[in-house]
Amino acid sequence: MSATRLDGIITRDEIFTDLAARVEKLKAAGIDPGLGTVLVGDDPGSRSYVKGKHADCAKIGVNSIRRDLPVDATTEQLNAAIDDLNADPACTGYIVQLPLPRHLDENAALERIDPDKDADGLHPINLGRLVLGEAATLPCTPRGVIHLLRRFDIPIDGARVTVIGRGVTIGRPIGLLLTRRSENATVTLCHTGTRDLAAETRRADIIVAAAGVGHLIKPDMVAPGATVVDVGVSRGQDGKLVGDVHPAVWEVAGAVSPNPGGVGPLTRAFLLVNIVERAEAQLAARGV
Numbered sequence: 001m002s003a004t005r006l007d008g009i010i011t012r013d014e015i016f017t018d019l020a021a022r023v024e025k026l027k028a029a030g031i032d033p034g035l036g037t038v039l040v041g042d043d044p045g046s047r048s049y050v051k052g053k054h055a056d057c058a059k060i061g062v063n064s065i066r067r068d069l070p071v072d073a074t075t076e077q078l079n080a081a082i083d084d085l086n087a088d089p090a091c092t093g094y095i096v097q098l099p100l101p102r103h104l105d106e107n108a109a110l111e112r113i114d115p116d117k118d119a120d121g122l123h124p125i126n127l128g129r130l131v132l133g134e135a136a137t138l139p140c141t142p143r144g145v146i147h148l149l150r151r152f153d154i155p156i157d158g159a160r161v162t163v164i165g166r167g168v169t170i171g172r173p174i175g176l177l178l179t180r181r182s183e184n185a186t187v188t189l190c191h192t193g194t195r196d197l198a199a200e201t202r203r204a205d206i207i208v209a210a211a212g213v214g215h216l217i218k219p220d221m222v223a224p225g226a227t228v229v230d231v232g233v234s235r236g237q238d239g240k241l242v243g244d245v246h247p248a249v250w251e252v253a254g255a256v257s258p259n260p261g262g263v264g265p266l267t268r269a270f271l272l273v274n275i276v277e278r279a280e281a282q283l284a285a286r287g288v
């Protein structure tokens with residue numbers, strides 16, 4: 001048995017086609033959406049993700065605003081870049097690329113973002129709105145995971161979902177999203193304190209692996225026919241990127257998202273969905 005491929009590239013392309021048409025309509029109505037990024041330092045991974053985000057902007061007609069700071073940037077310099085984007089009318093929304101260098105406080109940076117411009121949905125107000133069930137900008141990777149499952153007709157309502165990883169960009173918010181009435185899943189959130197990870201994954205209809213531990217999920221940890229979403233990335237000894245899911249899982253699972261080529265492209269796509277939705281809300285507020 002070989003699993004169905006939950007293809008993030010095809011899915012991303014579909015989203016971009018839809019977004020490009022929506023951006024055209026916004027521009028015709030006088031709204032010109034812009035995505036901002038704040039990048040601190042020269043981590044090759046972060047640089048490449050930011051470059052990719054701006055390349056995506058060009059594909060769908062969204063303007064790009066970049067604020068790149070040196071690795072030894074001070075808190076004051078970072079705050080100034082954030083304040084600058086908060087005040088810039090050309091910037092519909094923006095992100096601070098994570099992780100920041102260790103001397104900078106990530107939570108303080110996220111809290112300084114104007115919640116109405118928080119394109120990542122990681123500001124405490126947006127996360128709080130999500131907890132309260134209010135309308136909020138939603139975090140991009142969890143949105144991408146849910147979209148991918150729906151796109152490939154994987155049943156979510158009533159499903160037992162085991163999430164591995166409790167990070168703020170994926171693990172914690174995906175639990176909140178999947179337990180909304182609209183998704184209605186039963187979620188178990190596992191982490192380094194989980195006693196028997198294999199027991200938790202074996203009883204899952206859907207596994208979302210976001211631990212960042214290469215090949216953590218082995219075939220004997222997966223129920224036959226289950227869906228496995230591979231979100232985590234780490235670097236192997238040869239320096240190459242490795243996902244959380246062992247390749248042999250494809251022989252046991254019913255559906256697997258490849259990594260690369262699964263959730264990653266959707267993280268980028270949903271950033272632009274958030275920007276376009278924000279611009280559409282501005283248009284609606286004008287009463288057009």
Ligand SMILES: Nc1nc2c(c(=O)[nH]1)N[C@@H](CN(C=O)c1ccc(C(=O)N[C@@H](CCC(=O)O)C(=O)O)cc1)CN2
Pocket residue numbers: 048049095096097098099120140141169241259260261262263264265266267268
């Ligand atoms: N402010 C944020 N920082 C970070 C986030 C985030 O959502 N907001 N997530 C990650 C990095 N990230 C986006 O920023 C991201 C990671 C991976 C991909 C992606 O498309 N990966 C490709 C493979 C890329 C490669 O080969 O190098 C894939 O999965 O196919 C996009 C975005 C941490 N920081």
